[in-house]
Amino acid sequence: MADFFLYLSLFLIWFMLFYHVFLMFGGYRYFLQHPEIKEAWDEHPGEMPSVSILIPAHNEEMVIQDTIESMIQLKYPKDKLEVIVVNDNSSDATGMILDDYARKFAFIKPVHTKPPHGGKGKSGALNQGLKHSTGEIIAVYDADNTPEPEAIYNLVLGLNNDKKAGAIVGKFRVLNAKQNLLTRFINIETLTFQWLAQAGRWSWFKMTTIPGTNFAIRRSILEELGGWDEKALSEDTELSFRVYNLGYHIRFFPSAITWEQEPENLKVWWKQRTRWARGNEYVIGKFLFRPSQINNKKVPVDLFYFLFIYLLFFGGIIISHSIFVANLFFDLDLSIGNVAIILLVTGFLMFIAEVWLALSFEKNQLTFKNALIAILMYFVYSQLWVILVACATFLEVKRVIFKQDVQWYKTQRFEQSGGK
Known part of the structure; x- marks a missing residue:
């Protein structure tokens, strides 16, 4: 019996490894194209x-000024x-900082919310912002983001030249990558994910998952969908599925770049990634057990991908x-x-090869130090992910069984000390 389960586990692990190798070839192809x-x-450009x-x-208040300054610099x-x-529903100086900028720049428009409409989490805030917006295109950035000057131009460029694209997804880089070992792990994870999962899936399947930041979507689509799902902790993944359902694709366009701050300690990282994992499991449950909501073949393809990661591969x-x-x-x-x-051992070597290849796509990232950190990442960071998903699954199952309300966690910010 132990043999059977060991063979089963190795099959599941190797299936995912081969799939990631397949995606990496697609990512490399797209990197060249x-x-x-x-x-x-x-x-x-149109x-x-x-x-x-x-x-x-x-x-x-700790990061919003840098974010607004980057918006002012947009070309x-x-x-x-x-x-x-x-x-x-902020209790710090965020509102005062925004009002000060609004007095100087007419295109900066603060929206101040209070309960019952405010304080519900990111999806609720985005829906409030959508109500006050007038643009034909809606772009989203997190409050710790500093997009490069041509980021919005490049997102719009993608929508103008790809009429079948419902949304265009840019690339995000880690602002504080050199802060400590954890942020170096996250930097490597981020680059690998974008060139492996995002670019690879776009290259082979014309599919990309909307991230939480640095993307643009047609206003008409958001209005047709009724905005963001306020019950979803991973509002980005959930929105992606509904965009697929309308028959659009989501395109990865890495010329649109933003820089964002990542967690600098394990406590903040754990809370953030637990929210992501629970949010993705919510999306799996929402669409897996309600097949009537699936109207496009891309939804089950992406659903299987998330199901495999959070259930089969994890199992x-x-x-x-x-x-x-x-x-x-x-x-x-x-x-x-x-x-x-x-x-x-072979699986470990495949993991390292994929990460090193992804790092080679970015200038000054495939260094000797990062190569060694990638090796350490397999034995430390990747194993932490396994424990985290187990805890997140327990919490999400508990929430469903006891019909608990969704609790939003906003990622803690840190004083800017790392540079690009």
């Missing part, structure tokens, strides 16, 4: 539509741009780890023997 696409689109940038902000016609910052890791530990204390009479060791 993208410069030509960008050059061709720049020659025919008419620049009006854009509303929504920035949800709750107690963001986009200011007469077609409005920056709507939703001061969502395979738990099973293999459990058998390994149990075999230390009890003789399970495993027949696979040295083959299992060879597979585990």
Whole structure:
């Protein structure tokens, strides 16, 4: 019996490894193609539509000034741009900072919310911002983001040249990547995810998942969908599925770049990633058990991807780890023997190869130091993820069984000390 479960776990793990190798080839292909696409689109940018940038902000006095300054530097016609910052029931100086900027710049428009309409979380703040917006295109940035000057232009460029795209997703970089070992792990994870999952899935399947920041979506789509789901902790993933349902695709366009602050300690990281995991599990449950809501073939493809990560692949890791530990204390009479060791070592080498390749796509990222950190990441950061998903799954199942309200956690910010 132990042999059966070990073979099953190895199959699940290797299935995901091979899938990620497949995605990486797609990501590499798109990395080579993208410069030509960008050059061709720049020659025919089309008419620049009006854009509303929504920035949800709750107690963001530590970072909001840098974010607004980056909005002022955007290379986009200011007469077609409005920056709507939703001061969502803040108790610090966020509102005063915003009002001060609004007096100086007409395109900066604060929206101050209080309960019962305020303080409900990011989705609620975005819906409030949408009500006050006028742009044909809606872009979203988190309050700790500093987009590069051409970010909005590039997002709009993608929508102008790809009429089938319901949304365009840019690339985000880690502002405080060099702060400590944790932020270095996150930086590597971020770059690998974008070139492996985002670029790879776009290259092969014309699919990309909307992130929480640095994306633009057509206003008509948001209005048709009724805005953001306020019960979703991962409002970005949930919105992606509904955009697919309307028959649009979501395009990854890495020329649109923003820089964002990442958690600098494990406590903040744990809370943030637990929210992400629970949010994605909510989306899985919402669409998996309500097939009538699925109107496009891309939804089940993406649903299977998330289901595999959070159930099958995760389950395979738990099973293999459990058998390994149990075999230390009890003789399970495993027949696979040295083959299992060879597979585990090969899997580790595949992981490292994928990460190093992804880092090579970014200037000055495939360094000797980052190469060593990627190795350490496999044994530390990746194993923390397994524990985190287990805890997040327990909390989400508990919430569903006891019909508990969704509790939103806003990621804690830190004093800016890291540079680009």
